[in-house]
Amino acid sequence: MLIRIAQFTTRFPRAILIGALAVALLCGIFGATAASGLKSGGFVSEDAESIRAAQMLTDNFDGAAPNYILLVESPDGVDADQVRSRALQIIDVLRARPDTAGLQSYWTAPSPAVASALRSTDGESGLIAVDFEGDETQIQEAAGELSGQVTGTADGVTVRAGGTAATFHEVNNQITHDLAVAETAAIPLTLVVLVLVFGSLIAASLPLIVGLFAIAATLAILKLFTLFTDVSIYAMNLTTALGLALAIDYSLFIVSRFREELAAGLDPRAATGRALQTAGRTVLFSAVTVALSLSAMLVFDLYFLRSFAYSGVAVVVAAAVASIVVLPAALVLLGHRVNALDLRAPILRLFGREPAPLGALVPEQTGWYRLVKRVMRAAVPVAVVIVALLLALGSPFLSVKFGYPDERVLPNSASSRQVGNEIRAEFPRADPGGNTAIVLDGYRDGRGVGEYAARLSEVDGVNAVLSSSGVYVSGNRLAPTPPGMSNDTGTYLTVTSSLDPFSPAGGDQLDALRAVDAPAPPVFGGSAAVNEDSLGALADRLPLAGLLIVLSTFVVLFLFTGSLVLPLKALLLNTLSLTAAFGAMVWIFQEGHLEGLLGFTAVGYLVPTMPILMFCLAFGLSMDYEVFLLSRIREEWLRRRAGRTGSEHAEEDNTESVAIGVARTGRIFTAAAVLMAIVIGALTTSKVSFIQLMGLGLTLTVLADATLIRALLVPALMKLLGPLNWWAPKPLARLHDRIGFSEEPAEASAPTAEPPVRV
Known part of the structure; x- marks a missing residue:
């Protein structure tokens, strides 16, 4: 397949580039409005008990489940004439809207008990609670439209919007703004790093151009998915960053191999073919591994995670296709001009040094080769120290707590955050x-x-219970019956509490409430119930998702290497690299150690979907570097073992293969990790706290993986395992040889007019 792709791209390079430009423009135009169709919910299954309770309240009890809150405040007090007049004007506007299903307010309360609940303890503010009809998108649009009409300060009266609908609306706007800021910062920094890696401005520009193509394709893909299913607004941040990062990674691998083959004496067409057969093969296996890791999120019954799965897989495919079809066409046309505009040469000459030929590399003369040799001479202490360090860094994760996100994910400047x-x-x-x-x-x-x-x-932590029979505190009826809590469809009760509903204490209180004998089957709703339903839905499917990731990754790596040992080692090392990042996330975002520096609010728990999303993504990205490193080590191992039988020189061949493989790829996968860290790390500038968490967590994982894991721990373990690295039972070894997922020998790499057909 790769030979045929090489033939096609080298035969029609101009047509391919023109077609790619047209596709990019069409994708950019079509995907420009992608954000308008995205949603900010999806953390709870639509079949959850809490969702059914909310729907019952909306259908049967007007205003009992408000999703939009207006806080009206004045230092003159809520009963001042100008405050009452402003509030009643807003209420008239709300009642005139066809999507207002219910409304309650301090100024129109049907009883003193209800009015007291809607009045602040200091008497300076009151609430207008509204229940909008419609799905998440419709209530967000209603919140945005109404907030623009009625909020603000006039005559000493300030009106601010909050509640679920306003929070989702503000999160959507914040996400869109943050994405633009992140990309604006990441792209110039990426170009600088690429110039430092390649020297040539032309070579440095190619991965970035492919990355921009991937961003355009990503937005179009997201827009397309919104036409058929629910897609999370948070997917836009991650998938555009992921598309840019993977496209740069993949094209970095291919451009580097192309320049290496040029330096070895191949002409541009032959170098393109060889680059596709080697680095292109690596890109394909890497893309499959990342896609399989992301697709595991399809097992969850939450569209927040599912949207990352199908949009993420599509983005991986787009980045891989751009790298193995569009990029080679550009390389053929450029030829040796890929090394033009060497920006490092003038700087080196200032210090009296002549620049080395671009693309040329003598592995044994590199610092990477010498480092790996030293590591393998002290393999046992290096392995023990790094494993102990990563486990120590990951230890805070043992005390992790999870909770559903609310308006506190937004900065203090957000209106819904202030109202909350x-x-x-x-x-x-x-x-x-x-x-x-x-x-x-x-x-x-x-x-x-x-x-x-x-x-x-009487349950611990309950402030009061409002029911159709009155208001109860500590088992005693202290206030008359609030109206509207019972009708022909049944009855509802409201339990007020000072506990955070998303905290472990809030969950324990909900369990205690469920344990109270009820006169009829109760349906529980509210934030604590939503939180419990969300955690339950994740816990039920988590083992299946983990099993799918492990099995699929193991199979792909076996097909790639022909070994059973290397896939097992890769799975263990990837999990180990994640422990450090997960521990850091608990230490930072749960315990709040860098709260002031990063500008978020620590609430004592993490959003539960984030570790799952981070695991799927980071696992795939770690495998990206594993595949790239193993491809060069395996290539050297096969070259050295050609014609040799038995165990003769096997230990020496293994050691030298590891050193040569790391020497040839160390600079590249380190640069790829830095570029990935820049692109994904830009998400830490977000003002939505769990987007920050995801960006920082993935960045730490990628950097730790490319330094501690790939440069130190992998060589140490491969030295300790020796020739056992390449072991597989004979039946599986024969199966791998028969499948034939391997590159052609170098002499067959140049595309020819009539290529041999491989079976």
Whole structure:
């Protein structure tokens, strides 16, 4: 296949480049509006109990499940004439909207109990709680439209928007802005690093151009998926960064091999063919590995994760296709001019040094070769120290806690964040985010409801229970019956609490509430129930996802290397590199050690989908470097073992193959890691805290993998294993040889007019 691709690209390079330009322009135009169709939910299954409870409240009890909150405040107090007038004007606007399913407010409350809950403890602010009809996209659009009309300060009265709908709207806007900032910062830095790696400005520009092509394709792919299914807004940040990073990685490998073959004396067409058969083969296996790791997220019943799976796989395919079809066409046309505009030469001559020929490399004379030789001479202490260090760095993950995200993922400047903080501090009985709703479908017996409410109010941490039979505190009825909590469809109760519903304490309280005897089958809703449903959905499918990643990666690496030992080693090392990053994430984002520096708010737990997403992505990216390194080590091993039988010189051949392989690839995979870190690390500039977490976590994983793992631990372990690295049972070895996933010998690499057909 790669021979035929090489023949095609070298025969019609101009047509391919013109076609690629047209495709990029079309993708850019089509994908320009991708953000408008993306959603910011998807953390809970649509079949979850908490979602059913919310739907019951919306359908049967107007305003019982508000998704949009307006905070009206003034130092003159909520009963001042100008405050009441402003609030009533806003209420009229809301009631005139066809998508307003329910509304409650301090100024129109049907009873003193309800009014008290919607009034702040300091008396300076009141709430207007609205339930908008529609899906996530519709309520976000409604929130954005209404916030533009009614928020702001006038006559000493300030109105700010919060609640789920406003939070999602602000997150969408923040994500779109952050993505533009990240790409603006990453692309120039990427070009600088590429120039330092290649020397030639022409060679440095090629990976970046392929990366920009991948970004355009990524946006078009995301836009296409929004026409058929729900896609998370967070996927746009990651998949565009991933598309750029992988396209640069893959093209970096191919350009480097092309220049190496040119330096070895091949003409441009032959060098292109050889680069595709070697580095191109590596790119294909790497792309398959990353795609399989990402596709494991399809097993989760949360569109937040599923959208990363299908959009991520599509992006990997786009980056790989661009690298093995479009890039070779450019290389053929450039030929030896790929080394033009050497920017390092003038600087070196200032120091009296002549630049080495671009693309030329004598492995035995490199610092990488000498480093690996020293590492393998002290293989045991090096392996022990690095493994101990990574395990120590990962130890904080043993105390990890998980919780659902709320408006605190946004910066303090965000309106919904400010409203959420105010509600938690000043409205202990009206917090729609912290309360637990219990629906008794079809049950209307007031006495039974009252007894149930009294029992619920005795649970530790419960402030009060609002029911159709009254307001209960510590088992006692302290206020008359709030109206509207019971009708022909049944009854609902509201349990208020001072505990964070997403914290472990909030989860324990929910379990205690569930344990209270109910007069009818209860359906639990609210933030604590949403959190429990989200964690349960992830825990149920996590073992299957992990098993799929391990098995698929093992099979792909076996097909790549023909060894059973190397895939096992790669799986263990990739997991080890992730432990350090996961430990750092707990230390930073859960415990808040760099809270001031990074500008996020530590809430004492991590968003549970993030470690899963990071594992799938980082596992695939780590395999990217593993495949690249092993390809050159294996190539040298096969060259040295050609014509030799038995164990003669096997130990020496293994050691030398590792040293030569790292020497030939060390500079490249280190540069690739730096470039990947720049592109993905730019996500840490995001103002959404778990996007920061993902960007920093992936960056640390990539850098640790390219330095501690690939440059030190891999050579040490391969030295200790010796020829056993390449072992496989004879039946599997014969199977691998029969499948024939290997590159052609060098002398067959030049594309010819009539190539032999391989079977």
